[in-house]
Amino acid sequence: AQTVTQSQPEMSVQEAETVTLSCTYDTSENNYYLFWYKQPPSRQMILVIRQEAYKQQNATENRFSVNFQKAAKSFSLKISDSQLGDTAMYFCAFINSGAGSYQLTFGKGTKLSVIP
């Protein structure tokens, strides 16, 4: 079974600063996908960034980037130039690429507060 661990239940960052959210996962599979989702108070789960396990290059999306360490099974999210709108719950998630794998496994989340 796959597990996703987010060790930081809550974090805060000053506006315009950089913050890193950690995520580790456990799987015996070689091909899979990793995601970071953001859930603001509006409740909608928004896909922030995705990473394919077979790609060594770390994914980036504007101010968001990941540090993907496959051997260490680590997938951290870096948010640069933090903005007030980044305040949200952040979930790390994992899904196998194999046939029959439907379960998107989430970590317990990290509540990020951006302070003005």
Added chain:
Amino acid sequence: DTEVTQTPKHLVMGMTNKKSLKCEQHMGHRAMYWYKQKAKKPPELMFVYSYEKLSINESVPSRFSPECPNSSLLNLHLHALQPEDSALYLCASSQDIRGRGYGYTFGSGTRLTVV
């Protein structure tokens, strides 16, 4: 259109009521999902529909009954719910089961309160 629309946004129902949650997407996705999310917890998978057919039922009680009338619509029929069923119910879609690696698109959910 890159949205998943869920209605209603809020629902309060008694334990003897019958109600339905609705989900709609027009992205041409062929896989749709229902998730249940309790407060301060991650979402938990309930059902998976692939090409309008139920693929996964994660041992959800029969008081929850999913329905996929066509590729754009997904309903969740509720009957004789318990107070512990109060939660945020999220609908999601993906290109198809194999396209799930591109990520799911989620709706903003229905906040359900059972009294």
